[in-house]
């Protein structure tokens with residue numbers, strides 16, 4: 635058994651809900667399990683940490699950042715749109731975007747899933763489609779809430795991987811595969827520092843990375859769902875944790 639304190643420490647941004655009237659921050663177990671199974675030590679990052687001085691002190695102790703999915707949406711003013719967002723989580727936006735700026739400067743490994751990928755788009759000067767389901771040329775990318783979870787997270791459509799990127803390195807010989815799909819928003823435009831990694835058959839951006847970064851991957855699907863059962867999902871988490879271990883070693887030199 636490895637010493638748990640030698641594992642790379644992965645900060646995971648929490649999400650805010652109201653539970654029995656109390657404001658509550660949570661982390662879904664599937665993200666924690668996927669990080670532990672790949673060899674990382676997850677730590678929860680509550681929204682109160684979103685202060686520049688605190689993050690400056692915290693960041694040297696982290697070896698990777700995971701931005702998980704969440705039913706909430708990024709606030710539209712953050713990518714130049716007007717209007718209200720009833721499903722907002724402003725504290726999460728604030729913490730994730732502050733972390734993204736530090737990730738970019740310090741080259742800390744980043745894995746961003748679903749809402750996390752959307753945050754990555756916004757933090758790098760991209761924009762989002764707010765309602766994919768109103769665009770007739772697109773597939774249905776949302777889940778059916780009436781189905782059992784196993785079916786909601788079942789593979790829903792194919793993605794095509796671009797040659798020469800991070801995904802094609804992590805998943806060699808696999809340029810097309812099925813993914814689950816549980817989102818109503820998606821990337822509309824990408825900033826110039828962002829590499830397109832994969833698209834759905836309808837052209838929607840399904841994965842991105844950063845050109846000038848050793849490991850900053852965003853995926854619109856959910857590889858954390860039963861990650862132990864899907865070889866491709868395991869490879870993504872293994873690749874992330876390997877990058878975090880390399881970063882940890884370089885920090886200690």
Ligand SMILES: N[C@@H](CCC(=O)NCCCC(=O)O)C(=O)O
Pocket residue numbers: 662702703704705706707747748749750816817818819820856
């Ligand atoms: N609200 C956004 C993001 C969707 C998302 O992250 N869904 C995940 C739900 C819960 C989970 O499995 O973590 C959108 O609709 O695009």
